[in-house]
Amino acid sequence: MNSLTQFQLSTGKILGLLFIATLLYGISEFVYLKFIKKVAKSKEYGTTFIAIIVLILVAVLVSQTYGRINTAIIGIWASKYSLFQTDLSWYWWIYGLVVYEFFYWIQHWLAHKVRLLWCIHSPHHAPESMNMFVGFNHSFLESIFYMPFFLGFFPAICGVRPEIIIVVNILDTVYGSFLHISDHVLKGRLKFIEKFLQTPIYHRIHHAQNVAYMDTNYTSITLLWDYVFKTFQPLKSSLPIQYGITRDVNTESFKDTHFGEFRLLWEDIKNAKTLKEKFQYIFMPPGWTSVGELQTASYLKQKLVDI
Ligand SMILES: [Zn+2]
Ligand SMILES: [Zn+2]
Numbered sequence: 219m220n221s222l223t224q225f226q227l228s229t230g231k232i233l234g235l236l237f238i239a240t241l242l243y244g245i246s247e248f249v250y251l252k253f254i255k256k257v258a259k260s261k262e263y264g265t266t267f268i269a270i271i272v273l274i275l276v277a278v279l280v281s282q283t284y285g286r287i288n289t290a291i292i293g294i295w296a297s298k299y300s301l302f303q304t305d306l307s308w309y310w311w312i313y314g315l316v317v318y319e320f321f322y323w324i325q326h327w328l329a330h331k332v333r334l335l336w337c338i339h340s341p342h343h344a345p346e347s348m349n350m351f352v353g354f355n356h357s358f359l360e361s362i363f364y365m366p367f368f369l370g371f372f373p374a375i376c377g378v379r380p381e382i383i384i385v386v387n388i389l390d391t392v393y394g395s396f397l398h399i400s401d402h403v404l405k406g407r408l409k410f411i412e413k414f415l416q417t418p419i420y421h422r423i424h425h426a427q428n429v430a431y432m433d434t435n436y437t438s439i440t441l442l443w444d445y446v447f448k449t450f451q452p453l454k455s456s457l458p459i460q461y462g463i464t465r466d467v468n469t470e471s472f473k474d475t476h477f478g479e480f481r482l483l484w485e486d487i488k489n490a491k492t493l494k495e496k497f498q499y500i501f502m503p504p505g506w507t508s509v510g511e512l513q514t515a516s517y518l519k520q521k522l523v524d525i
Contacts, residue, residue: 222380226290229384233391240395244350247400251349255402259347261470266355268472269341276358287362292370293383304377314382316442317373322390323443325368326436329360330515336504337479338364344475346462348422353398357476386439394438397421414441423451426459429522432515464505464513479504 251258280287304310329339338359345352369390373383399418408417416437424435434451437444444450453459465482468474486499486507495508505513 222294225381226294226384229388230290233388236388236392240350240353240392244354247350247403251400251402257347257402258349259345259469262345262347263349263351265470265472265475266345266351269355269357269476270351272472273354273356273358273361277362280362287366289366289370289387290380290384292366293374293378293387294380296371296374297380299375300377301375302377304379306379306381310379311382314373314378315386315439317376317378318369318383318386318390319437319440319443321368321372322438323436323447323449325365326438327433327447327449330433330436331503332501333483333504333506334500335364337483340463340479341476343425343463344467344469345425346469348398348425348461349400350395350398352425353395390438397438415439416441416444419453420451422459422461423453425461427462427464428457428460429515429518430454430457431459432519 248258248263252260277286285291304313326339329335338357341357342352342355342360345355369387370383374380393416397416397418398421401418401422404418407419408415411417412420416435416439420435420441423431426432431451434449435444436447436449441450462469465478467478483499487496490496490499490508498506498508503514503516505515505517507513511517
């Protein structure tokens, strides 16, 4: 076993322990929200629980069939094809974080701007409340078949060492979970930290269905690429966050939250009059239509400005 594989296995154990710790916190948070605050939406929690079970089962099935597919393994494999060689000097760690976050921003932006990818990403946005379990509520398609390529393959091709990819990925996973902490537990602002780091408040804005908040705050650790691509959005004191997605969704149904967007896309593809329109429904942003008024986030935002 080479040292890289050993490193990956030992960091995998750390990630496993952190996952269990986060899970235990999530359960305590649920108990607090349910029995003390009396605000927990139990059936929404149930949907998330099914999503986690499906995610784990698919991961086991895929690993039995093809071998394990995750960011670390894809990163180690792709590092053989790096465009240039780097090492573990401190400045390459900074480079690694910047590159990893760049591809994180790209994949997250695409997940919101390409309708087919939105079908895969939208289950994460469906819940109408915020709690630690929302952080785990990802489609199995996103976590297993999609993110490893953006977060492992592309950074490795850009010369980021696999060790750096693995550590940043752990940081991203843990910090990304923290971003979903309940607003009943952590209400306050995080002072100077929020000038350069993503925070739960910013991520709550990302989960909002209010038009002014749509498609903002994509990053998961620092705010760098949200600043660069002008997608950073602070909280407006006059606009409370309304969690969820804009379609009429039953958040208590696993089938509707995870496959409802696919069903609607399929309807649109079937009803499209030309082949070009069919492709447009698949690849244009959610809300694009060939009939009637557009409902895309950028169009709705422009309308807000014009009023
Ligand atoms: Zn998102
Ligand atoms: Zn989230």
